[in-house]
Amino acid sequence: MARPSLRENIVEAAVDRFHAHGYAATGVKDITDAAGAPKGSFYNHFESKEALAIVALERYGERRRFDMLRDESVAPLARLRQHFEFLRDENLDAGFTRGCMVGDLAVEVADHSEAVRAAVLTGFTYWREALTEAISAAQEAGDVSKAQEAATLASFVLNAWEGTLIATRTDRSARPFESFFTVVFGVILR
Amino acid sequence: MARPSLRENIVEAAVDRFHAHGYAATGVKDITDAAGAPKGSFYNHFESKEALAIVALERYGERRRFDMLRDESVAPLARLRQHFEFLRDENLDAGFTRGCMVGDLAVEVADHSEAVRAAVLTGFTYWREALTEAISAAQEAGDVSKAQEAATLASFVLNAWEGTLIATRTDRSARPFESFFTVVFGVILR
Numbered sequence: 001m002a003r004p005s006l007r008e009n010i011v012e013a014a015v016d017r018f019h020a021h022g023y024a025a026t027g028v029k030d031i032t033d034a035a036g037a038p039k040g041s042f043y044n045h046f047e048s049k050e051a052l053a054i055v056a057l058e059r060y061g062e063r064r065r066f067d068m069l070r071d072e073s074v075a076p077l078a079r080l081r082q083h084f085e086f087l088r089d090e091n092l093d094a095g096f097t098r099g100c101m102v103g104d105l106a107v108e109v110a111d112h113s114e115a116v117r118a119a120v121l122t123g124f125t126y127w128r129e130a131l132t133e134a135i136s137a138a139q140e141a142g143d144v145s146k147a148q149e150a151a152t153l154a155s156f157v158l159n160a161w162e163g164t165l166i167a168t169r170t171d172r173s174a175r176p177f178e179s180f181f182t183v184v185f186g187v188i189l190r
Numbered sequence: 191m192a193r194p195s196l197r198e199n200i201v202e203a204a205v206d207r208f209h210a211h212g213y214a215a216t217g218v219k220d221i222t223d224a225a226g227a228p229k230g231s232f233y234n235h236f237e238s239k240e241a242l243a244i245v246a247l248e249r250y251g252e253r254r255r256f257d258m259l260r261d262e263s264v265a266p267l268a269r270l271r272q273h274f275e276f277l278r279d280e281n282l283d284a285g286f287t288r289g290c291m292v293g294d295l296a297v298e299v300a301d302h303s304e305a306v307r308a309a310v311l312t313g314f315t316y317w318r319e320a321l322t323e324a325i326s327a328a329q330e331a332g333d334v335s336k337a338q339e340a341a342t343l344a345s346f347v348l349n350a351w352e353g354t355l356i357a358t359r360t361d362r363s364a365r366p367f368e369s370f371f372t373v374v375f376g377v378i379l380r
Binding site for chain 2: 020021022023024025097098099103104106107108110111112117120121124147148152153155156158159160161162163164166167169170171172175176178179180182183186187188
């Protein structure tokens with residue numbers, strides 16, 4: 001009988017270890033130890049650490065509440081703000097440590113693994129499209145100027161968020177979030 | 191007689207290797223090999239890889255042309271644009287690989303080394319202050335609205351730049367730069 005729970009434990013451990021320590025600093029044994037799995041069992045479930053990273057990225061993405069961006073019971077601009085507040089609160093709960101795992105793997109691995117780069121690109125593309133739809137809806141509602149294309153604004157805001165997380169873990173303070181919300185909702189999306 | 195050139199070679203090799211491969215993936219031996227130095231000589235010059243990373247960060251920062259932001263022979267808004275064009279062109283020359291080494295070390299190491307976090311913070315603070323001065327000068331010249339504080343705009347634009355580099359290495363294209371210049375110079379700094 002297959003043991004799906006062991007594979008599942010390995011995926012969860014990988015999300016946690018990659019997010020907390022990065023890709024290169026996390027060995028297969030760190031992951032199997034954290035999963036309570038024998039090291040030898042790893043390769044029954046995954047071809048490589050790289051293959052596991054791709055599954056871990058998908059799992060991480062599923063928890064980023066992209067559904068909030070598409071919840072039509074909330075006004076589009078409010079949806080956008082609530083989405084970034086949700087992500088900010090996650091970071092506050094982590095004491096300003098850990099960034100976005102997608103961005104972290106982009107920084108550390110994208111130049112060296114085409115497979116990881118492709119998975120990161122898929123994640124960012126999905127997110128950017130959800131942001132574009134919400135910004136476009138805010139433009140249609142008359143809450144955001146149509147002077148710039150929604151896709152351009154969405155791409156920029158996503159990138160600004162990723163850089164804001166770099167700043168919060170450097171500064172260990174919420175000040176970078178304050179700049180983000182002030183400029184995104186006070187200058188860009190209006 | 192001391193051999194400053196060996197130490198110098200090690201610093202240059204560290205800037206190159208950390209920038210290209212990241213911190214955890216670069217061993218002391220990778221650096222001494224690239225420097226043409228015997229591995230054993232490393233600890234005559236540096237206490238640890240961490241200590242070398244701090245010197246490498248300083249060296250990297252010295253080459254980021256922050257002087258452009260303070261060149262009063264150029265109008266402040268033009269200075270800001272030329273500064274980011276200089277940084278963009280560096281990335282284009284690298285074929286969209288490599289990010290900002292300061293941001294890379296923030297992502298990979300800041301949560302795990304107080305010394306590296308402090309060096310990253312020093313680098314970002316110096317840069318943010320130079321951006322703040324230029325934005326403030328652009329506000330005084332009447333080219334940028336005073337509705338938001340220069341320091342808030344500078345912090346946000348710096349973070350947006352760092353995230354834009356994450357996007358270029360993921361997308362391997364100049365599109366994230368286009369969004370950056372469109373929104374920063376078409377929406378924020380006006």
